[in-house]
Amino acid sequence: MTSQPAEPPPRRGRGRPGHDQAAVLRAAVELFNRKGYDATSMGDLAKELGLTKPAIYHHVTGKEQLLGQALDDALDELTAVVTEAFREQAGRSAYERLREVVRRSVEVLVAHQPSVTLLLRVRGNSEVELAALERRRWLDDRLAALVTDAVAEGALRDDVPATLVSRLLFGMVNSLVEWYRPDGAYDRAMVADAVTAIAFDGLARHETRV
Amino acid sequence: MTSQPAEPPPRRGRGRPGHDQAAVLRAAVELFNRKGYDATSMGDLAKELGLTKPAIYHHVTGKEQLLGQALDDALDELTAVVTEAFREQAGRSAYERLREVVRRSVEVLVAHQPSVTLLLRVRGNSEVELAALERRRWLDDRLAALVTDAVAEGALRDDVPATLVSRLLFGMVNSLVEWYRPDGAYDRAMVADAVTAIAFDGLARHETRV
DNA sequence: CCTACCGATCGGTAGG
DNA sequence: CCTACCGATCGGTAGG
Secondary structure (H helix, E strand, O other), X not given: OOOOXXXXXXXXXXXXXXXXXXXXXXXXXXXXXXXXXXXXXXXXXHHHHOOOXXXXXXXXXXXXXXXXXXXXXXXHHHHHHHHHHHHOOOOOOHHHHHHHHHHHHHHHHHHOHHHHHHHHHOOOOXXXXXXXXXXXXXXXXXXXXXXXXXXXXXXXXXXXXXXXXXXXXXXXXXXXXXXXXXXXXXXXXXXXXXXXXXXXXXXXOOOOOO | OOOOOOOOOOOOOOOOOOOOHXXXXXXXXXXXXXXXXXXXXXXXXXXXXXXXXXXXXXXXXXXXXXXXXXXXXXXXXXXXXXXXXXXXOOOOOHHHHHHHHHHHHHHHHHHOHHHHHHHHHOOOOOHHHHHXXXXXXXXXXXXXXXXXXXXXXXXXXXXXXXXXXXXXXXXXXXXXXXXXXXXXXXXXXXXXXXXXXXXXXXXXXXXXXX
């Protein structure tokens, strides 16, 4: 091994277009989602960016760092939604807070779809993935607690266990990442309305609603 | 390709424990789900079975064949559910057929959870995966058509586009594979009831139901 | 000659 | 940012 100067500052006005770290991350996340993390090689990423493989390592320290940054992005956004529901909405009923969490979660899913998609596919194959799973578990526990509170208030049906309700509700919300496309037929607000309506009122036509 | 005698009967009383093709497949699917297909090596599978890697090739022709068999299993089961809804239930309303499809889908998901989980994670990275995606798309189209019919009957709400309803409904159903465990707290019928109740009637408590 | 394997290694490619 | 490579490991197969 030869010693090597660490990270020269990015030159302007010379050399190639100048991809920055964010552009590499965006392209990486797009590929990770399209082909899967393991099936994506750093060579694939280089080709996508019009660089050589070694050139990527000028911008990022490695493949797993790219994954970690994407997972942190998704987790930070979702954590903000959940934290807010408990902190800033303390005066409202659990039912109202749950509706708000569902709506805001949908908005995060569509606004940060690529990184959230990666998060939902994490299997725990590395330290980075295990750390993400731990944060995700914390979120799931908070959401389940909110559902339990809403059932206890009498706002939600009590003929199904609250943990099961929570899993199915957020299973539906999370399924958005499988098909939602920002340039598709449905805009953000429309999807949020549809999810909230179907989740809380069901998809059957009712004669009377409360 | 060379012609080949199909499946010799398993010998008893001599040689090693005698893993058969089905046992290798079961172990492979379990590993594919736990670690991901690409992250699972044939060496991992060999270790799990207590064999050497070359020994696996006595039972199966390769890694991708294992994936293909699992995907076919899931697709065959789901295709049967959908086909039956159109063929054997022609006299019933679309709404009734849709409810039945949801219930039967839940049952297939929990009975064939490992292979269905693999199916839902396919990205199209190979011929085997592309073929599976094509069959899956056929299923999704049939299900969407059934939802459209149920809306046209007036049985389902018409304030949300039918394609969106279909995606959210089966997104919830499919999310089962993320957490359902056969040895867990919920049995098959309980989960099927919960999904159907929440999907069609919603999770809010209503004063009146139709 | 069969089966059920083993120790060793093939040609290629991964991340770095 | 490239050419030239590394240690390791991949899926799959050789002879015995």
